[in-house]
Amino acid sequence: MITNMKLVATAATLLIATVVFAQPALAEGDLEAGKGLAYSCLGCHGIDGYRNAYPSYRVPKLGGQKAAYLVVALKGYRQNTRQHPTMTGQASSLSDQDIENVAAYFASIGGDTVAAGGSKDVSFDKAQACTACHGNNGISVNAMWPTLAGQHEDYLVRALTSYRNGIRSDPVMSIQAGLIAEQDVEVLAKYFASLEGLETTKAE
Numbered sequence: 001m002i003t004n005m006k007l008v009a010t011a012a013t014l015l016i017a018t019v020v021f022a023q024p025a026l027a028e029g030d031l032e033a034g035k036g037l038a039y040s041c042l043g044c045h046g047i048d049g050y051r052n053a054y055p056s057y058r059v060p061k062l063g064g065q066k067a068a069y070l071v072v073a074l075k076g077y078r079q080n081t082r083q084h085p086t087m088t089g090q091a092s093s094l095s096d097q098d099i100e101n102v103a104a105y106f107a108s109i110g111g112d113t114v115a116a117g118g119s120k121d122v123s124f125d126k127a128q129a130c131t132a133c134h135g136n137n138g139i140s141v142n143a144m145w146p147t148l149a150g151q152h153e154d155y156l157v158r159a160l161t162s163y164r165n166g167i168r169s170d171p172v173m174s175i176q177a178g179l180i181a182e183q184d185v186e187v188l189a190k191y192f193a194s195l196e197g198l199e200t201t202k203a204e
Ligand code: HEC
Pocket: 037, 038, 040, 041, 042, 043, 044, 045, 051, 052, 058, 059, 060, 062, 070, 073, 074, 082, 083, 084, 086, 087, 090, 091, 102, 146, 158, 159
């Protein structure tokens, strides 16, 4: 019996270890190098409420965002699976290692609430369809998926619309966004924006 318990415990430990190691490698980026690179990004991402010109919507908050997701997003702009000429230009000037570094930097700063796992309960029933990936309280449960809590409302509307109309293509989120009823896009954006989470990263 004791041996069995030990076996079960060992199996559980191995399982946990496998799950942990199966996660994408995290924080491989060099924070100092990332900080240097981030300086040019803060001209847009470091100013509260700074807007994309056409169409007009606020540039996303990056402080506390998941590092692996930032890497995926930057490579998406580089490959044009996310169409945004300015960001494609920005991302194309970065090497793979630069992308790892700058992602590690943005993920590491701000976002105290993110680190603490959020502060509010999911009380909105339509958001239940999103929490399996984007987490209770809008704090994502996997480094590959973005945290939505605290993001700008108009940016969230823009992002959801972009998955729906093909400006962004992603095998997972394009399908998810297609399932949202037209009138719920704004409601969901408003909900996730209202949760505490991401922060605008200021130049020091
Ligand atoms: C001229 C303004 C501007 C500059 C400079 C800029 N960005 Fe952006 N960035 C934007 C806008 C606008 C978007 C939203 C694009 C969209 O709709 O997909 C964006 C989106 C992003 C996203 C996607 C965020 C998300 O939640 O999906 C990342 C990551 C990002 N930028 C990183 C960077 C990095 C790193 C730099 C510096 C190397 C940088 N940006 C420089 C304007 C800018």
